[in-house]
Amino acid sequence: MGSPPRKPTMQDVSRLAGVSPMTVSRVLADPQRVTEPTRRRVLEAVAQLRYVPDMVAGSLSSRRTSFIAVILPTLTNANFADTAHGLTEALRPADYQPLIGYTMYRLDEEERLIRAMLARRPEAVVVAGTVHTKAASELLHQAGVPVVEIWERPDRPIDRAVGFSNHEAGRAAARRLIALGHRRIGALGPGIDGAARDFRGEDRLAGFAAALREAGLGDELVLRHGEPPVSFDHGARALAVLLERAGDVEAVFAVSDIAAVGALMECRRRGIRVPEDLSLIGFGDFEIGRQCVPSIDTIRVDAQRIGRRTGELLLALLGKGSPAGEPASLDVGFELVVRETTAAARRERGGEP
Template sequence: MVSARQQPTMMDVAQRAGVSPMTVSRAFKDGTSVSAKTREKVAAAADELGYVFDSTASNLRSQKTNFVAVTIPSINNANFAQTVRGLSDVLRPRGLQILLGYTDYDMAQEERLIEQLLTRRPEAIVVTGGKHTPRARRLLENAGIPVVETWDLPEHPIQNVVGFSNAAAVERLVDHLVEQGKTRIAFIGGDTTLDTRGADRRLGFLRAVERHGLATDRLIAVGIPPISMREGAAAMGHLLDTMPDTEAVICVSDLSAFGALTECQRRGIAVPGSISIAGFGDYDIGQISVPPLTTLNPFPTEIGQQAARLILDLMDGQSPEPIQSIVPELLVRESTQGQPVPNPGR
């Protein structure tokens, strides 16, 4: 098990800054007589150590806060909402509630949220993804509580992980399309550094088409995440205008894939007769679209449930496996006109 590091104390900050612990305490409070220069020195020391001032320490020194902090990229994404629901369903019977913040796909905002959430001294913190700013990572490493990264399999996890490889998942989609005889395959989305999971899916696409000896230039940018149906339709229009011989397209999400599907229908282009379309996420809209969308189910509710069970085990002094991998299920539907592909299991 990857254990939580010992949280730095106010004494540690005082020693690093060369001041007394009382001065450190006053430096973090408004309306005190601590000079600006000393405040800067204390802030720099705290930043180097990953220390977060506990604004409620005097009240909570002998109490539990009974909440778990959670950050997600978006509050209107059904997949992330299901993950939060899974977390809540497992934590609630133990008297634990969720304090939720959303990052808007911005790592700088994630850093600010992590700092703010840690000042409330949660019992644990769950973050989405495995890529963070250096300071956010330092704060998490020194939080002194269970940390769980989700929706990813980071190369260098902070503590605990419940997730999957977005790149490997999309490679399976490419393999499926190649098995269907497609050789001119495009990818819509994942061109921005903001959505790190989308970027990994794009990387998986490039890795797979290179492995199959196919062209890697059929990449359509769509802008700032989250990618909407409207943006998916616009991207598909651009693809059809510039590379009309494309035989199949993988979209970064089911929402953008649905937009791509409707653009084809607007132009009278048969799906899957003239072009195949696949998405990611197994959203409801992909299940009821005509034709239904081939996609990958990342099991978002299970991600939340497993993260919650891992947290409870850690709080109970147990030693669960720190890296818990989930394999998304490939759901082959009519939009790629293929036969079901066996799921390798989870």
């Protein structure tokens, strides 16, 4: 086998286009500074040679990398994928590129990713959540670039935040079930003992439990079971555990629509009618929750809007958009969506409401 072909260089492009290497650099970095005929010649040479600029070398000279570090818990969750999509679309006009890492809900992995990303000199950092290790928090405080925490709305963000109150979302779910007359109310979420932690889901459970107590109801049926991320299987198993503990439970909140669908399937297997025998609310407005039968009541958050607003905020902070006049913590809100899995309480199984 022969040696691999030599990669074309900027000098090759300049010779083919009949211009200086500096002119090639200007066309690639700021094409509006070059006349249209020259720009066309250079771009034709780039295409003919299949030249790819060395962005690392360029960043060393310009001190700009043009990438945004984005750290998410997972990419298998449609909401986080939608957030990444909204962020990418907002950044695209300014030619910023997201570099995405995922933590699988582990704080130690988040800290490792933050170190690795900052070593590559991102223009900004976007990180899901507001709970970090002490070392990760210090790294973000000292990063020297904009830092935006998303999917939560803290009182004191590291720099900026775009999200909503997960605690209030949990409270809204509890208030809905209480208003329907339910009194034996439970909730399903992941446990808190393992290395992986879903702090946003935990906050929703905490808000849910708080609303139950404020209404004079017990929170002993708020179940924390298994490890994140939640799944269909997690929802089914968690509901089975809850039913063993309290077979008379009347209503359940799941911290994710994914878990809610699993709980719904477990009800089908056990002959429990939803919503006649058991009311069910999820979170996240996932497509499967909209399409399953019955369709699942949920708390909707506009995941793409979180990404878009984060991107718009970053462009403003980086001088590529309108001046940033937003508060340090931007609330995108949430919405309770009533579909087919909640109904007024029946004090006796099969009786009238």
